[in-house]
Amino acid sequence: MPSHTVCELRDVSFTYPGAAAERGTKVRPALSGITLSIKDGEWVALLGSNGSGKSTLAKHMNALLVPTQGDCIVYGMSTSDADHVPAIRNAVAMVFQNPENQIVGTTVEEDTAFGPENQGLPPGDIARRVNDALAATGLREKRQSPVYTLSGGEKQRLAVAGALALDSSCLVLDEPTAMLDPQGRAQLLAVLAELHRGGKTLVSITHRLEEIIHCDRAIVLVRGTVAWEGAVPELFQSTEALREWGIFIPPLAALWKDLHARGITPLPSVPSLPEMVQALCP
Amino acid sequence: MKFLDNLTFGQYVPSESPIHHLDPRCKIACVLVLLTSIFMVRHTTSFIGWGLLLLVVTSFSRLPLRLVVKTAKPVLILALFTASIHIFFTKGTPVFSLGIITVTREGLRMAAFTALRLLFLVLFASFLTLTTKPMELADGLERLFSPLTRFGFPAHELAMMMTIALRFIPTLLDETDRIMKAQLARGAYFDKGSLWKRLKAFLPVLIPLFIIVFQRAEDLSTAMEARCYRGGKGRTRMHPLTWRTSDTIALLGLSLVTALLLIADRTLLP
Amino acid sequence: MSIVVDRLSHTYHPNTPLETRALRDITFELQRGAWMSVVGHTGSGKSTLVQHLNGLLIPQSGSVVVDGMEVREKSPHLRAVRRKVGLVFQYPEQQLFAESVLEEVAFAPRNWGVPEAEIPGLVQSSLALVGLDGQYLERSPFHLSGGEKRKVAIASVLASAPEYLVLDEPTAGLDSFSRKELVDLLTALKEKGYGILLVTHDLDIALQASDAILILNRGEQVVRDTPRRVIEHLRGDHIPGLSLPDIVTLSAELHDRTGTVPVTWDWRVLAQAIGEMKR
Incomplete structure (x- = not known):
């Protein structure tokens, strides 16, 4: 059972510098009074509409941003302490929205090696990490391929491979599926589910509710504050609140909720499609 | 109608040849030796020897000769241009005259000489990029220049810039293509009017392109930071460069051959 | 009046080692006031098809005829075709360049030689079509939100006064609400008489809104029919990367x-x- 804390935010507030100068008047902080913790081995979904502060929050977990107020503690180390930053970045890896803008190497292999090379590992260890990361993301055949020959989905899996090669215990993914087609999206989610089974701590940021079905826990951000926190099935129950938060309910979940309200209760929690077919078909 | 399709000059061509396997530092050194030697050639006839050397190097590289020759195509115009200047403006023994233009024997010789020199410079230099992966090349240059870091020379930074530039060239070409097409679809002209008009027509392409480039640069620097990049210090490589005996042999062998060619040029020919 | 595509094929880099067939024997007709969706996975040839419809690519074999004008090399009608068929590229907000929304939307009509006196009215009405009012005119397009930028980009194509609107993945990167807003916008345009051709990998949108759907797989036309019949087809014959x-x-x-x-x-x-x- 998960017990160890990976990341803890204590009353974190954050305001972008320069935001004040532009508007002149009152500035709304991007995050205000956020308290939450991520446990070892968990898969946590961080949900929110555009401008809810979810990307800003993600960047705190990797010390790319540090709180203006409060503390962000990763494996017992405060991100505000510059001496801890290298260790924190070794422990928490990030994958960003646009795969194109995070790939440094010109070939799949070169790019995957970039992280461990920065960590200063001996060549043999780097090669081992690269092998493992490419195997986990299904890119072994593409090892020598130039990056520009990859599809969007493959590029995003390469970004995940690059993060895995850092051998960090936690992976934070900032809307990794936003720019992918359905096929690329499904393949990436399958890779994540496999990593979760292998014990990796995952934090995925998204506005797509249908992508969080396999997550253990969900945190909803609304205008920079935590609006809701709890188990995923419970979140699907709160249709009205979701609408208010600007989160779109997947049709299958909406149908299930509606049938529930009509007193036709095929299943106790949000079902998958095959479950639904089985429950409804006479 | 893909606008920027023909930019393949001197691109890396993978192969399992002895030249491909040489250390990039060795190849850079070899190219430097070749280029300086070619500049020291005095006689046009000597280029026969250099032509043979080119054939030998080509066969070692296991690249089709056609491909190697193709890389010189873009400089052909330049070569012809310099050659024609020499033909028309060198004084000496006239061969034939056409109106005010007189072609001299010396002019023809000089034209052939400069054109051949330029072509051989380009052909030999192209082997470096044809047989070396861009990243290896950047690595090689970084290592060669690393002794200068103590004088403040940014060897690592330059190599990293080169890598990133190479990584993003295909992406930016695609993007340029897309923006140009988008503006064409909005009725833009790129091929009409005076030079000034044409340049102005490119603003709607350049501005969006700059915005994209800056956005990318910002995102990329964040991503690199997240991937533990802290500059060249303490960074290791998966494939560290190793100077082998074969590299020493290649460099010495090539130096010997070029020296012999140069001696022949000075002594055997009048 | 319609766009007629007949047995259109296209091969990139013909007669080289890089030769790739992008389209093969595509045939369809798009009427004004109708909505057709072209659905396919990445690399199915959708973008190649789109570029043929307004003369950015010229048919290598087969034909594209827009309101009776054939798209041919050096055709005197090429610019007329380009104006009739408004093309909205993927992530169109990335093509924005002007300092104000007014200048941005006015770019196309100025290129087409619309008299300067008519331009403000045309700009206003184009913005109105995408649901933006006059207060946007003087604002910089770069300081708008993502959704607004995309609307300005679409308005900047509508300002050409096209009769057909071809959109390549216009919903990419939008959240679900903006996506719905865009589908409603296109439906309204269709009802105003525009011929809509939507290229997407989102079958959901295609099934909801179109009169006809063309499914592309590796450059070949798998099926072209009503949404209802396309569902039947896809249930019987699964296409990798396309699930209902x-x-x-x-x-x-x-x-x-x-x-x-x-x-x-x-x-x-x-x-x-x-x-x-x-x-």
């Missing part, structure tokens, strides 16, 4: 077994039908 929306699959399964539940993409309709069935 959950609600459609569920309703079709129920339809097969009960006969009373309709095949639908709308969960409300399905909930209603299941409610009646259970009663």
Whole structure:
């Protein structure tokens, strides 16, 4: 059972510098009074509409941003302490929205090696990490391929491979599926589910509710504050609140909720499609 | 109608040849030796020897000769241009005259000489990029220049810039293509009017392109930071460069051959 | 009046080692006031097809005829075709360059030589079509939100006064609400008489909104039919990378077994039908 804390935010507030100068008047902080913790081995979904502060929050977990107020503690180390930053970045890896803008190497292999090379590992260890990361993301055949020959989905899996090669215990993914087609999206989610089974701590940021079905826990951000926190099935129950938060309910979940309200209760929690077919078909 | 399709000059061509396997530092050194030697050639006839050397190097590289020759195509115009200047403006023994233009024997010789020199410079230099992966090349240059870091020379930074530039060239070409097409679809002209008009027509392409480039640069620097990049210090490589005996042999062998060619040029020919 | 595409094929880099066939024997007709969706996975040839419709690519074999004008090399009609068929590229907000929304939207009509006196009116009406009012005119397009930028980009194409609107993945990167807003906008344009050709990998949108759907797989036309018939086809013949929306699959399964539940993409309709069935 998960017990160890990976990341803890204590009353974190954050305001972008320069935001004040532009508007002149009152500035709304991007995050205000956020308290939450991520446990070892968990898969946590961080949900929110555009401008809810979810990307800003993600960047705190990797010390790319540090709180203006409060503390962000990763494996017992405060991100505000510059001496801890290298260790924190070794422990928490990030994958960003646009795969194109995070790939440094010109070939799949070169790019995957970039992280461990920065960590200063001996060549043999780097090669081992690269092998493992490419195997986990299904890119072994593409090892020598130039990056520009990859599809969007493959590029995003390469970004995940690059993060895995850092051998960090936690992976934070900032809307990794936003720019992918359905096929690329499904393949990436399958890779994540496999990593979760292998014990990796995952934090995925998204506005797509249908992508969080396999997550253990969900945190909803609304205008920079935590609006809701709890188990995923419970979140699907709160249709009205979701609408208010600007989160779109997947049709299958909406149908299930509606049938529930009509007193036709095929299943106790949000079902998958095959479950639904089985429950409804006479 | 893909606008920027023909930019393949001197691109890396993978192969399992002895030249491909040489250390990039060795190849850079070899190219430097070749280029300086070619500049020291005095006689046009000597280029026969250099032509043979080119054939030998080509066969070692296991690249089709056609491909190697193709890389010189873009400089052909330049070569012809310099050659024609020499033909028309060198004084000496006239061969034939056409109106005010007189072609001299010396002019023809000089034209052939400069054109051949330029072509051989380009052909030999192209082997470096044809047989070396861009990243290896950047690595090689970084290592060669690393002794200068103590004088403040940014060897690592330059190599990293080169890598990133190479990584993003295909992406930016695609993007340029897309923006140009988008503006064409909005009725833009790129091929009409005076030079000034044409340049102005490119603003709607350049501005969006700059915005994209800056956005990318910002995102990329964040991503690199997240991937533990802290500059060249303490960074290791998966494939560290190793100077082998074969590299020493290649460099010495090539130096010997070029020296012999140069001696022949000075002594055997009048 | 319509766009007629007849046995259109296209091969990139013909007669080189890089030769790739992008399109093969595509045939369809798009009327004004109709909406057709072209659905396919990445690399199915969708973008190549789109570029043929307004002369950015010239047919290598087969033909494209827009309101009677054939798209040919050096055709005197090429610019007329380009103006009739408005083309909205993927992530169109990345093409914005002007310092104000007014200048941005005025770019196309100025290129077409619309008299300067008519331009403000044309700009206003184009912005109105995408739901933006006059207060945007003086604002910089770069300081707008993502959704607004995209609307300005679409307005900047509408300002050419096209008769057909071809959109390449216009919903990419938008959240679900903006996506719905865009589909409603296109539906309204269709009702105003524009011919809409939507290129997407989102079958959900295609099934909801179009009159006809063309499915592309590796450059070949798999099926072209009404949404209803396309569902039947896809249930029988699965295409990798293209799966039917959950609600459609569920309703079709129920339809097969009960006969009373309709095949639908709308969960409300399905909930209603299941409610009646259970009663």
